Amino acid sequence: MDLNIKxxxxxxWFKLLQDSICNDIKILENNKIDFESSIWKKNKKxxxxxxxxxxxxxxxxxxxxxxxxxxxxxxxxxxxxxxxxGANKDSRFxxxxxxVVMHMKNPLIPAMHFNTRYICTTKxxxxxxxxxxxxxxxxxxxxxxxxxxxxxxDRHNKNYYKKYKEWCDKYFYLPHRDEARGVGGIFFDYxxxxxxxxFNFVRDVGVTFQMLFNKIIRKKINKKWSVKDKETQYIxxxxxxxxxxxxxxxxxxxxxxxxxxxxxLMSLPPLAKxx
Numbered sequence: 465m466d467l468n469i470k471x472x473x474x475x476x477w478f479k480l481l482q483d484s485i486c487n488d489i490k491i492l493e494n495n496k497i498d499f500e501s502s503i504w505k506k507n508k509k510x511x512x513x514x515x516x517x518x519x520x521x522x523x524x525x526x527x528x529x530x531x532x533x534x535x536x537x538x539x540x541x542x543x544x545x546x547x548x549x550g551a552n553k554d555s556r557f558x559x560x561x562x563x564v565v566m567h568m569k570n571p572l573i574p575a576m577h578f579n580t581r582y583i584c585t586t587k588x589x590x591x592x593x594x595x596x597x598x599x600x601x602x603x604x605x606x607x608x609x610x611x612x613x614x615x616x617x618d619r620h621n622k623n624y625y626k627k628y629k630e631w632c633d634k635y636f637y638l639p640h641r642d643e644a645r646g647v648g649g650i651f652f653d654y655x656x657x658x659x660x661x662x663f664n665f666v667r668d669v670g671v672t673f674q675m676l677f678n679k680i681i682r683k684k685i686n687k688k689w690s691v692k693d694k695e696t697q698y699i700x701x702x703x704x705x706x707x708x709x710x711x712x713x714x715x716x717x718x719x720x721x722x723x724x725x726x727x728x729l730m731s732l733p734p735l736a737k738x739x
Contacts, residue, residue: 467584470659474582474590475535475560477663481670482533482562486518488674489531492681493523499531504724512538517727521734525685528567530730535560536721544720549654550587557721558584561592562670563714565731566677571697573684574598574605574646575704577731578673579714580666590662591653593628594673595636596680597646599700600693605683606647609676613650616672620665628652638707645707701736708732 486499499518506512515534520526537558545551561581568575580592596609610629617624632651637644650669655662708715708731718728 465659467588470588470663471558471560471582471584473663474666477667477670478535478560478562478580478582479533482516482518482531485562485564485674486531488678489520489526489529492525492678492685493520497523502724502726504727506536506538506722506724512536512722515724515727517724517730519730523569525569525681526566527569528730528734530563530565530727532563532727532730533561534723534727536723538722541720548583548585549589550585554586556585559717559721563731564673567701567733568681570684570687570689571599571693572602572687572689573681575701575733576673576677576680578670578677580669582666587656588659589654589656590666591655592666592669593632593635593649593651594669594676595632595646595649595651597700597704599697605680609647609649609680612672612676616668617650619668620661624652624665625650636707638703638711640710641703641706643703645703695737698735698737699739701733702738705732705736 490498497520499520501516501518503514503516505514513536515532517530517532519528519530521528540548540551540555540557545555551557559581561579563579564577566576574596576596578594580590582590594613614625617628628650629648632648633644635651636646636648715728
């Protein structure tokens with residue numbers, strides 16, 4: 465399959481998914497609040513692509529939720545290209561993806577994160593994942609969440625879930641705190657075996673995330689919470705901010721390739737606390 469067709473298929477899917485997820489979010493908010501939308505360009509002087517980030521703030525369900533789409537291209541900086549697969553000898557790149565971060569009003573509902581992307585250098589690959597960060601333990605929710613991810617992974621390869629769960633546990637970890645960011649999920653990268661099969665998996669990851677966040681939110685949307693619950697959530701959000709600023713690869717990639725700063729940092733919570 466021609467590489468340009470692959471790029472179009474991937475980027476068109478990410479854009480469609482952005483629209484679909486935003487529609488779900490507005491329904492959860494009873495269509496009483498809308499997203500702030502910002503279309504941006506990577507480079508104002510020459511065409512290097514861009515994207516659209518959408519942020520909804522101060523809803524009845526969401527304190528803040530960001531849904532970002534990007535399609536960018538250009539040349540990696542010299543100091544960065546050695547870290548990217550296939551870019552050492554040829555520093556040109558193309559990348560498209562969608563990223564979603566949800567910070568909830570109700571502290572009994574976990575923060576949720578999802579992203580998928582397709583990157584092309586002299587190599588081409590998919591990456592992404594889903595994970596949740598509760599501030600209050602819920603063993604039943606955690607079990608159902610992981611069961612759903614396993615069923616999804618098993619539809620494509622019986623080895624995916626164990627591999628990608630372990631990768632997630634290792635990735636979303638704060639070494640300086642010696643603790644996990646949340647209760648895990650799946651994380652994968654450098655997926656380049658077969659475009660058609662890999663793309664099918666990536667689409668299933670996106671659809672599964674939609675199903676999961678709707679199910680989790682609707683189950684707890686009306687549950688009562690206390691001031692203590694909210695304070696615990698603020699502390700957990702502090703950990704979330706630490707990870708995204710210190711370790712997150714997507715944050716580093718975006719900042720070092722001329723991405724939109726507001727879009728990149730939309731993952732940070734609106735309010736957080738430290739002890």
